[in-house]
Amino acid sequence: MGWSLAASHFQTGGYLRNxxxxxxxxxxxxxxxxxFAIQTGAGIDYSDTETGFAVYNRPDSPYYKSGEPAADEKASGGPGISSRLLEGQMTWGDDTKTEDENLALSAFAEKKFSSGRFRTDFRLWNQDRREVYYAADDRDKKIYERTTVGEDNNWLWQAEGTLQFGKHHLAAGGQMKHYGWGExxxxxxxxxxxNSSINSPFFAFVKEGFKGQPDLLSYYALYLQDEWHFHPKLCLEAGVRSEWFHADSVDPDAFGYEWETAVREMDENHLDPRVALVAHPIKNSRVTAGIGMVHRYPTSPEYFWWYLNNSTDFFNTDLHAEEALQYELGIEQNLANRLTLRLRGYYYDIKDYIEGTSVPRIGQVKYNIGEVDIKGIEVSLSADLPHGVQPWANTTWQEGEKDDDxxxxxNHLxxxxxxxxxxxxxAGVNYKYHDKAILRLWLNHVGERQHLRGDAVETLNAYTLFNFSATCRVWQTPRTHWELLLSGENIFDESYQQEEGYPMTGALFMAGLRLIL
Structure with missing residues (x-):
């Protein structure tokens, strides 16, 4: 029998207002x-988080604070209520928050054989959320409070078996997942x-809530794959995955409506094949050429927002699973067991790409783009040098094009x-000093991006961040040891945005102690 126990606390005043x-x-x-070489296990994961909603803080607001970063409002949970308020996004202010409580239970069983293994896993999870809004003109004045069962007994079961049979390495498995949203x-x-919109039957849930539909979405999959080493320098990888996705029709009470909507249900089933040839033409080299089909299905939030807007006739296009035909070519070469070079090119031909945009006074809008092409090249280099020094770097060049949006x-974009x-x-460098210390220095650069907000195009500038982390063992006994943790992110305090409207924090430094038993 074995066990592990972990606990942590994280606290920050944040960067954006509140x-x-x-x-x-x-x-x-x-x-x-x-x-009989069987191992089983079970676990519990629990977390509770209190998060302040970022308050709208721009000069056009009568409640603007010049000492805080200028930014848009941002609330978690949902659906958002800013567009239902008299002063819109300026209505709620400091101390507005959400409290999230998450609980997950998991279990597994695994049996190992001389030529393979079999493993099955099960996971059940729940999320409860409480949101409290306070007025911007009076932080002691509560204007709205609601509780939500964000995830109500969502569950996942999966199983996989592997078998070495001559020159074949076989794998087969399956997965079942049921999920939705609660009341x-x-x-x-x-x-x-x-404002008066909360009296509309479409937005009555703002004042009355809704029932939810916890067991709304279901996903099933079976797969079989084989690695056939038919030649000392050649391997053929082939596999197929069969998938079934079903979304029930949403009960009117799930949104607080009084009538049935036009959308009934969504059913999709697909067969996804994949084949790749792996070659080792020279010593310590690997060349891979592959083609495969992949489908992506709507997540619970994506289906929620699409169904909501479809039901209100705001934007009632159909919604389908993404279908991507993926082509990849990769080369890897190791030199003198010190230097490793990797080069990968890819081209993704995607139909019904699932996209979304944020629309003022509406919220999120989800829909399919008819055709999307994404192509790119990745280059990476790493080295194992003497004295525990490991420099590394990787670069990606890519472009994406769309049609039938x-x-x-x-065609603003x-x-x-x-x-x-x-x-x-x-790019960066890692340094390890025996088992006593690890130091990492690295940079992240992200190029310019075009963002669509409603029907307006915004340009998000490129940015480069410099970071470091260090772990040092400062005390050790036969049964325990203490480690000092240090880290810094964006240490040169660059101004940047990962998401339009929300400037990110400047230089951030952290320190901590870790006890390992």
């Missing part, structure tokens, strides 16, 4: 070795702060896929 966070995490896992209750509302019908940087660079 965007603080306090988080506690706890997990415990148990492992049991049974006869939402409005515990308090001061309607004097809200039902939202961007006027001129065929460019939004939010896709054309270049990304990561």
């Amino acid at each position: 965007n603080y966070s306090n988080r506690n995490n706890f997990s415990v896992d148990f492992f049991f070795d049974l006869p 939402q209750n409005v515990d308090y509302i001061d309607q004097s702060y809200f 039902p939202w961007d019908t006027d 001129t065929g460019i896929l939004p939010d896709l940087p054309d270049v990304m660079v990561n």
